[in-house]
Structures are given as structure tokens and as C-alpha cells.
Amino acid sequence: MPRFDEGRPEMTLEEFRLLRDHVYAHCGILIHEDMKFVMERRLWPRLEALGLADFGAYHRYLRYDAQRIAELEAAVESLTTHETYFFREPAQLKAFCEELLPLLEKKNARTRRLRLWSAGCSSGEEAYTVAMLLKDSGRFDDWDVEVHGTDLSRRVLAVARRAEYGPSALRATPPDLLERFFVPVGVNRVRVRDDVKAWVSFGHHNLADEAASQLVPRTDVVFCRNVMIYFDQAARRRVLGVIRDRLCPGGYLLLGHAENLLSLGADFELVHLKGDLVYRRPELPNGEGR
Amino acid sequence: MSDAAQSLAGQEEVRYRALQAVDPRAPGALETFTAGLHDESWRVRHAAAEGLRRLPDAERVTARLISVLGERGETGARNAAAEALAGMGTVALHPLVLLLEHEDPDQRKLAADILGQLGRAEVEDVLLRALSDVDLNVRVSAAEALGRTGGEAAVRALEALLDAETSLLRLAALEGLVALRRAPATERVMALVDAPLLQRSALRLLGLCPPGASTERICQALASPVRSVREAALVALGTQASGLGPYARSELDAVARAVLSRIPEMTDRVAQALDVEDVQVRAGALVAAGALGEASLALAVAEVAREDRLLREVLFTLGQLGPEGRRLLLKNMGALSLPARTVAAEALVLLVDATSVPELCALLEWAEDDLRAVVVRALGRTRSPQALAPLVALLADPSLSGTAVRALEQLIAVHPLAALAALEAAVEQRTTPAAVAVLGRLGGAQVLPLLRRLARDADAPWRAAAVEAASRVSGDAGLELARGALADESAPVRIAAVRALGRQGGQEAGSFLGLALKDEDRAVRLAAVEAVGAGGATERALDLEALVRHADGALAVLAVRALAKLGKVGSGMLWDALGHPDTEVVKAALAALTAAEGAADGAALAVSLVGHPRWDVRAAAARVLGDLGRPECLPVLEQALSVEHDALARRALVDAVARLSGR
């Protein structure tokens, strides 16, 4: 069998570390040493596209070329995994619907306004899922609702906006919801219904960029699931600062099931729901900061 | 949540926060935290354990924690105390060793457990002694602990325990050896696989034995009706395969195939295992899938790529599934997740043949950009003339044209005439200037008139392409067009001219490049610096030396590299470069140093950098010193090594020291 890497430049450990540090400084994503192989494979196409001979040249390109910012984005793009699907982590979503939504309905009854943020939304499945659950609950029908999805990768945002998905994105979608919230478009593909889309917006946002977070609206709930797994402790701390800042006091943060805030969570309080553990930004004593 | 529950949670929150607010230096802190160890909520207990570790008098804390271990009936508190002790580090060692002498076997057991968690080699002797404790539970805990501290004596003791009478001890020994990744002789492990209680651990340990009979036994276990046994076998299979690396696997695969193909419903089971949570199980399932060579598994195998860590194995396994698997992937690309689709395409590149062109073209229609790049490469590998037209069309796509050019080069080698015709047509129809470049490479002198005409085109990209292409066809024509292009109003055309001149070389080109080095456009200057190096224009060395001091790191790096290419590395310029604020310039200078022996006191320059704040510079300096082979630098290197913390820099230093000391 032919080798799948014939004739391509190898990445030295030193080049790996230089590139890794560069990526880390840009977006807080930490690439572990045993991922050198993955990095090499994901960046080969970039070398090819740019006509560069080796990874040393690529590092210099990222440092000096006039196109370096765009190229860094392209590199990070190919290094991150955008794995996601509709109705991922159903137990958490159940707790969200059955326990958090009633609380939010009560809390915001006066303003009848609800803001949710899917931070690191990838190709949009999570943001649409949240919107579908809100619709499905019937609690917010004539409210002013917005689910805001953001991601570092511009490419996945384009997919999110198109809102068309295939079987792999739908692998955990219950059939009745599939029926209710999607319309078929061609073989094996569906599109999110317009009334759901109307509640969802998307934007580009690097969670490691504290200044840019001002562009994200203040929200009642943040879903930041399976994003911080890529960050180290320091980057996580910074990102949590950003998230806390964008949460309304008393607002909730939902992480992926493999993530927690142990030793980081001083700014959040842990809330034991019946079905899940979630984090909450503490209420301010006299409503300041709203 | 009910109101009552909510208020309970609220009280818990209050206690949790209160503990976090305790000042570790305040009097009574020890007692407050100790009380917290007895709280009903695990979160509060955890906070108390953390708090205890922050207290100043570690010895007193340790003593207190040990006393909590003695509170029978307070399971939560004891566990929290054990957790805290395991986090105390060396101060806890001695008291725990003493506790191993306690009359209550339960205390001795806890002591062994915690010592295991501390994982310190210095208590190995004590734990070895505990293996002869009168109480079985203590012996088991000691064996488990040895699996975490383990030096050679631990390994020997654990191996001896494989013959112990009680299976609990044998189990602990197996687990310990697995943890230490030390396999005894294959036959000894094989003898344990049949005992139901030991089977899973024994299988995992078999994974660490050399492949062969062990592989056969592991694969037989895949027939087990018990899922956890099958999973242990898969983990073992994955471990064996990873020890070999993908390209040394044929024997293992043959053994696995022989056994697995006889097991009914094996394919379904492997498909299931490819989807489980545990990464190690999935890794083993990939090996099994590859050995089976069962094409129907292709989609499930590709989906494993959602786990980055298994990328290499996924690619390899897809390769093992043959043309049938490939067809399945191609047909179902749209159903795969994004990561799966990307590896599937990668695997296809290796397997495509002339019949794949239509499917690949269909993919081009809808796939994402990075995937399309893979498809383009695959088209090049089909060796089919049908791939020419789509590839030529892709030259017009800026994000893919580079890849398309390389793919076309592969086809041109097999179908030169058809390729020429397709490219000429593309240029006639003004598809894209990228076609001109390929045409220039392919067409020879016969395309020169066309290139001359294009060099006067109204559109700058066409002019640029023509100038570069001409320089590949003919020296004289190239020089002539380049000279004219150097006066072009468009920077990209001037860059093309500069590159052409670099390719050309010679005195005339050198003097033109002198002008380009002063161009108003930075990109032109950058290209010119590179071209001077490429074209061997030694008369421009002084210009380059001036650029080494330039604040723009990119210019300075390229200037250093170009000077090295010209063989003009003098000590003045090196000192300039080594003092540049941009560390990439410094590294470029270090790389140039070895070429500069004689011209400069290279060693002294490199020595000045072994203490640089950045690891990459220190590593580069060490490498240069190793290359220069001057034994008098040895003391400096040894000194640097004694204080070096960075792994890569250390490696470079160790290497250099070894070379200089003739080791």
C-alpha cells in the first residue's frame, strides 16, 4: 500500500512548537505535543496552496507576509475540529428545558426578552437546537428572542448561515422534531425552518479577544460546550472572564459534559439542577450592572 | 427544583463559600477545615481538602488528617482526608509509612492506598514489605500502590504475585503491571486469560507482549459474548499495533485476520466498537477493521476521525479496506461528518485510478474548500486525460490554483500533447493567468510568441504570468521581458520580473536586481532579496548587508539567508544580525554561522547566545556549536545544560556536548 505522506515535508519538533505557540497566542488553542502528526497533515494543504517548501518557510510566512493575518486564520481553521450536531448531549438539554427555561420565563417576565449565546457554535447546529427547544417549550412565543452563535472560524459560519444539513448533523435528532423544524431540500438534506432561523443570528468572534467581546450582546444563557477543551488553564481563565462579562447577573453558563470549572470557578456559582450541573453568574445585590 | 431542595442547595452554597473565604493563616483554620471534611456535601468536603493543603504548618495538617483517617464510620470525611493527604506531597510520606504499622488493618490499607497515589519511588521498599502483611486487603492495596510507584523491584514483586493464591492479588499484580507497562513472558500472561476475574486485565497486559501467539489469543477473546471482555481485547490489539507503527503491521494483521474471519458477526461487532466512547477501544477496533479488510466498515472507520488522536490510524485503516471500501466512501461522502469526509478524501487520494474521475468531479461541485484541495490532488493521481479539463478549469480558482498546477504537472508527464492543447485553449479563452505559467513550463520555445504578446497585455496578472513563464522557456527572451517588466507600473509584474532575474542569474541580472532592491514596494524588495541569493549576484552583497540591519524582520531574515547562499557571511553582518530585535533574524544568522567558518569567529558568536531568553534561539546556538566542533566551547555548553529547562533546547545541548566531547 502506498504511504499517505510520500514526498511531503516533515515537520520538525521545533517547527511544531513555533507554530503551536503562534496559534496559541492568537486564539488560546493549545495543541498538545502528541498532535504533531495531526498538525502536519492539516497544514500540508496550506503549504501546497502557498507553494512553500517546508514548515520553516510557513512559519516565516505567518510572521512576515502581508497576508499573514488571513493565513493564520486559515491555519487555525484547518487545525480546529468543528465536530457538532443537532441535539448533542440530550441530558443537558433536557435539564435546560425542564428546569432553566421556567426560571428564565419567570425572571424575564417583565421584559419578555431572552438572549442566548452559543459561543463556539461551529456550523450552527447548537444555536438552532437551542432555538428549536425554545419554540418547542411554547413559553416564549411572542417574546423578543435571539440566539446568537459565534465562532472563530469564518468557514463554519458560512455553513451555519446556509442552515442546510445532512444525515451526520441530524444523527441525534428525534424524528418528531425533524418533522417539525426542518424542510427537506434534495436527497438526504434538510434546511432549518424559517421561523427558527428568524430567532438565530451568527457572527465572527474570537473568544480569546477580550476587546472584541463587546460586540456580543448581554445574554441570559451561554452555551460554551466542547470549546474550552482546546484551551489551557490560562486561556480558559481569560475566556471565562469574557463569558462572565457578557452574562447578565444571575445568567447561566452551560459547558460540555466533559468540562468543569474546578479551580477556575470563583466567578461562578455551581447550581445543582435535578438533571445536570450548571454554572451561574451571581446576582448583584441591588441589580447594578444590568 | 422544589423550594426545599433549592434552599438546601443554597445552604450548601453558603458553607462552600464560607470555606473558600477562610484565611489559611487565621487561628482555628485547621479546625474549620477539618470540620468541613465532615460536611454532608462532597463539594464542601472537596473545598475543605483543598483548603487544608494551603495551610502553612504542613506537618500539623498531616497529623490531623491522619487522625481523621482513623474515624471509622465517617466514610466521607476519611475519603476527603485521603484526598488531601495525597495532595500533600513529601511531608505525608513518613507519617503514612508509620501508619502502615498501625494495628488496625483498615488503617494500614488506607496508608498503602494513599502512598500509591503519592507515587513516590522512595517508599517502594516499605510497600514491598507490606506485601507480606497478614491482612489480604493490605496486601492488595500494597500491590496496587507498587503499580504506581514502580521501579525494577516493584516489577519483580508484581510478577511474582502473578502466582499468588488469591485471585484478588493476582488481579492487583496484573493491573499494576499494566499501569507500569511492563509485560512478563507471554506464556505467563496467557495462563491467566482463562480465569474470568482476571481475564480483562490479563488481556490488556497481553497487549504489551510481543505480537504473535499473544495476538492470536487476544483476537480469540473478541468472540466473547461479554462486551467488556471484547473491549479489553480491542484495547490490547490497539496497544500491540501502536507499538509497531502502521507500516510494520503485516504479520499482526495476518494473524488477526485469520482468527477474526472465523468469528461470526465479527463485522457488526467491530462496527459497534468503532462507535464507543473509549478512545483506546476505538483504536483497537480500527486495527480489527483493517485486518478484516471488510469494505462495508469504511464509513464507520472514517467517522472515527472525529477523534483527532486517531487520525493516523483511520487513514491507515481506510487504506486497508481496498477499492470496494473506496467506492463506498465516494458514494456516501455527503452522509459523513466533516472530519470524516476530510479523511475519507485523503484516503481516496491514494486509491484513485482512471475510473474515479467522474466521482471526484462530482465531489468538486459541492465539497468544502479544504476538501476540494484534496480532491484536486486526487485528480492528479488518476493519470487520466479526463482529469485535464477540470484541472485546467480550476487554475482559475485562486484558492486551488497552486494545488491544481501540481496536479497538472503529474498529468502532463503522462499526456503531454493533450495537456498542451488544453492549456492553450485556456489561455486563448483567457481562463486564468495561472494557465500561462503551466504552459510556459510545458510548451518550450514554440509558446514564446504567445508569451511576448501577453507581456504587453492590458491586464497586469497576464503580464506577470507571461514574464515569469518566459524566463522558464529561454534565458535571452526571459531577460529581455524581465528588463521591460521591471519598469512596469504594477508591483506584481515587477515581482515576476525580479523572480525571472533571480532564475536567470549573471551580471546583467545582478545589476537590474540592484534597482529592484530599492523599489518603493516592500513586496518587490523582499522578492529582490531572495532573487539576489538565488541568482548568485555576489556583487549585491553590500546592499544585502545594509538590509540585515533593517527594522523590518522579514527583509533582514531574507538578507541573511541570501548572504549565506552567496557565501558572503562576514563577522560584521553576523554581529548585526545577532543583535537584531527579531529572533527570527537571530536564528537565521545562527544558521548561517556554520557556513561562515573562517570569515568570522563563529564560535564566539554562538556562545553569546546560549543564554538567550528564547528556547528556540538557545537550541539553534547549541546546534551550531555542535556543528563547529570546537572543544574549547565544551565548558560553556555544559554550564548551559546544567541550567536548561526547556526540553528541546536541552536535547540540542546534550547533542552538542556529546559531539564535542567525542562521545
Ligand SMILES: C[S@@+](CC[C@H](N)C(=O)[O-])C[C@H]1O[C@@H](n2cnc3c(N)ncnc32)[C@H](O)[C@@H]1O
Ligand atoms: C467541537 S466544536 C463545538 C461545537 C458546539 N459548541 C458543540 O458542542 O457541538 C468547537 C468549536 O469551537 C471553535 N473555537 C475554538 N477556539 C475558539 C476561539 N478562540 N474562539 C471562538 N471559537 C473557537 C472552533 O472553531 C469549533 O467550531
